[in-house]
Amino acid sequence: MRIRSVLSAAVMAIATTFASTQALAQETFTLRLAETWGPNFPIFGDTTKNFAERVEKMSDGRLKVRIDSANKHKAPLGVFDMVKAGQYDMGHSASYYWKGKVPETLFFTSMPFGMTAVEQWAWFYHGGGMELMQEVYEPHNMLSFPGGNTGVQMGGWFRKEIKTLEDLQGLKMRIPGFQGEVFAEVGVNPTNIAPGELYTALERNTIDAVEWVGPALDLRLGFQQIADYYYTGWHEPATELQFLVNKKVWEKLPADLQEIMRIAMRTASYDMLIHSQHANAEAWATIKEKHPNVQIKQFPKEIFQAMYDANEKLLAEAAEGNEQAARIIESQENYLNQSRAYTDISTRAYLNTMTEVE
Amino acid sequence: MRIRSVLSAAVMAIATTFASTQALAQETFTLRLAETWGPNFPIFGDTTKNFAERVEKMSDGRLKVRIDSANKHKAPLGVFDMVKAGQYDMGHSASYYWKGKVPETLFFTSMPFGMTAVEQWAWFYHGGGMELMQEVYEPHNMLSFPGGNTGVQMGGWFRKEIKTLEDLQGLKMRIPGFQGEVFAEVGVNPTNIAPGELYTALERNTIDAVEWVGPALDLRLGFQQIADYYYTGWHEPATELQFLVNKKVWEKLPADLQEIMRIAMRTASYDMLIHSQHANAEAWATIKEKHPNVQIKQFPKEIFQAMYDANEKLLAEAAEGNEQAARIIESQENYLNQSRAYTDISTRAYLNTMTEVE
Structure with missing residues (x-):
């Protein structure tokens, strides 16, 4: 009896040590992620799903991400607040949604x-962009990371061709945010309408034009059936989504899981541009084949110049009396100038060359 | 004594179980990687270094990658053979080096x-490219993954301006591989010369022109001091490097470490384009400032058309009697056509728009 009880105590002690070491090595984390998008939203939603799968695989199940789409948390534009408050551990959204706050x-x-996706990532990772973004999010107890790029967004669907600045006066267009403000400066009447009502609004002339994303997502909303003019982009040349992570949650993760998160977010961000390129090319081929009414148009130079000037004016206003905004704007402008000079002799020259051969 | 020895045996038994469980959980792997590049080769070498660091961090030290540069293994173009034979576990090189084999x-x-970097990644990941690449490498006991993109390579440095096809006849140019064959079809005399001798060869008119990579890497070789004409690219619009992994080595890795490898390689590949964009933009700004003699030139349409036709002819020859090559060429051509139609209305239109505003 004595031997057995001593043994038993010793075994217990060792077993406890063993279990706690194992527990430490195997400690698992489940992060709850709130995304702005509805369930199964193409491309954007695939980005978070792929991210979650990879994180789980790379960590051998030690780090899981549970995604709640907008139908679940009911606050598509509440992601900033929910992650800041710790109601969610992380979020997937777009930084420009928070400009009111x-x-x-x-x-x-x-x-x-602004910058193209490649130029903008170069700015984030080599030109001080990440540091500036972190400086902005730090007081809100969050980390922000690039979260997926749509590429150049199309300039929108118009029911009438736009030939002069005059044609824009009083034109009712769905275009939200800062981009809408630029359009307003040149005479457009920007409005925001829920996605589900856009088609009807355009069909019934409640609005005259609508900006959405690009062929892949636009095709699903059906604009090609009721608008003939599809304009090239200028207002969102590289829409980058965002992963937000609550800082306290981040700091609880061991270094290896932080690195797994960091690399999985980085890859997800790049991957979304590649996915977008594929899906947009496929959708554009469909539109060309099935909707020959659709014509690609570019705004005339006069309009681009007016919008460019309006953008400069609004940026100057944003920089006025806001030292941080002024620094960010300056950093972006300098970086864009240097980066674009090279893009022009490389990518732009090459793409233009290819239109010269048959 | 008796109690102690029984206890001791029990402790030993439990400790052994514990150690072997731990050993299993903590089994470490060190992969030896041979790269084609010399030590500290900018951008290309940073790609493998960053990859190795991230893999080690993500795996908490369970997976290490030891990099041997060309000065160590002495076989820059032997990477394919060495990884195939298992002398190295993995390699970093470029797939087109093996076309002789x-x-x-x-x-x-x-x-x-061909495709731009974004189009080509879309082809790899969404258009069947990865599957075709794997089909080619499978019989050689290796897996191949995209390993870093340079972006559009510049068309080279010329000491005399090229105005007509006539100017290319007999022109001695450093341009290797298939691209050299295309140039040969239009009258150029392509040669390959070791990097260390390129500057002297160009200076002494042993060659009339040299193609290297882009501003960042070209600047270091000094061509801007002795050649005034810097031509835009057409021959390598999206040079993608390659990670090679010996298949037996890959299969020995547990699933989590395989996923860590896969994602780290994928990010490294994207990251190199972003790093290239940054470094090229910086170097191009330096060239413009310090070497105002350098002029950007584009080959005239007549020359592009002749090179385009020569390329088509060589591709047709490559497809002749080679079912696999024919399938790959067809897949790339179809994908390029669909993808470029979208690139033209998005990225190309946007970049051209920006040259219209002041």
């Missing part, structure tokens, strides 16, 4: 006449 | 008048 968050999604 | 490897780096 924190004006400097505007600059981290895409700016009119 | 396996003709179908040509298609996975970049093709003249």
Whole structure:
């Protein structure tokens, strides 16, 4: 009896040590993520799903991400607040949605006449962009990371061709946010309408034009059936979504899981541009084949110039008396100038060359 | 004594179980990687270094990658053979280097008048490219993954301006591989010269022109001091490097470490384009400031058309009697056509728009 009880105590002690070591090594985390998008929203929603799958696989199940779409949390534009307050551990959204709360968050999604996706990532990772973004999110107890790029968004669907600035006066267009403000400066009457009502609004002339994303997402809403003019983009040349992570949650993760998160978010961000390119090319082929009424149009130079000037004016206003905004705008403008000079002799020259051969 | 020895045996038994469980959980792997590049080769070498660091961090040290540069293994173009034979576990190189051994490897780096980086990744990940690449590498006991993109490579440095096809006749140019063959078809005399001798060869008119990579890497070789004409690219619009992994080595890795490898390689591949964009933009700004003699030139349409036709002819020859090559070429051409139609109305239209505003 004595031997057995001593043994038993020793075994217990060792077993406890063993279990706690194992528990430490195997400690699992489940992060709850709130996304702005509805369930099964194409491309955007695939980005969070792929991210969650990869994180789980890379961590051998130690880190799980449970995604709640907008139908679940009912607050598509509440992601900032919910992650800040710790109601959710992380979020997937777009930084420019928070400009009403924190004006400097505007600059981290895409700016009119701004950088392309490749230029913007170069700015984030090599040109000080990540540091500036972190400076903006730090006081809100969150980390922000690039979360997926749509590429150049199309300039929108118009029922009438736009030939002069005159044609824009009083034109009712669905175009939200800062981009809408730029359009307003040149005479457009920007409105925001829920996605589910856009088609009817355009069909019944409640609005004259609508900006959405690009062929892949636009095709699903059916605009090609009721609008003939599809304009090229200028207002969101590289819309970058955003992963938000609550800082306290981040700090609880061990270094290896933080790195797994960091690399999985980084890959997800790149991957979304590639997915968008594929899906947009496929959808554009469909539109061309099945809706030959659709014509690609570019705004005339006069309109681009007016919008460019309006954008400059609004940026100057945003910088006025806001030292942080001024620094971010300056950083982006300098980076864009240097980066675009190279893009022009490389990618742009190449793409134009290809239109010269048959 | 008796109690102690029984206890001791029990402790030993439990400790052994504990140690072996821990050993299983903590089994570490060190992969030896041979890269084609010399030590500290900018951008390309950073790609493998960052990859190795991230893999180690994500796996909490369970997976290490030890990089041997060309000065160590002395076989920059032997990476394919060394990884195939298992002398190295993995490699970092470029698929088109192996076309002498396996003709179908040509298609996975970049093709003249081919896809841009974004289009090509879309082809790899959504258009069947990965499956075709794997089909080519499978018989050689290796897996191949995209390993980093340079973006559009510049068309080269010329000491005299090229105005007509006549100017290309007999022109001695450093341009290797399939791209050199295309140039040969239009009258150029392509040669390959070791990097260390390129500057002297160009200075002493041993060659008349040299193609290297882009501003960041070209600047270091000094061509801007002795050549005034810097031509835009057409021959390698999206040079994608390659990670090679020996299949037996891959299969020995547990699923979590395989996923860590897969995602780390994928991010490294994207990251290199972003790093290239940054470094090229910086170098191009330096060239413009310090070497105002350098002029950007584009080949005239007549020359592009001749090179385009030569490329088509060589591709037709490559497809002749080679079912696999024919399938790959067809897949790339179809994908390019669909993807470029969208690139033209998005990225190209946007970049051109921006040149219209002041």
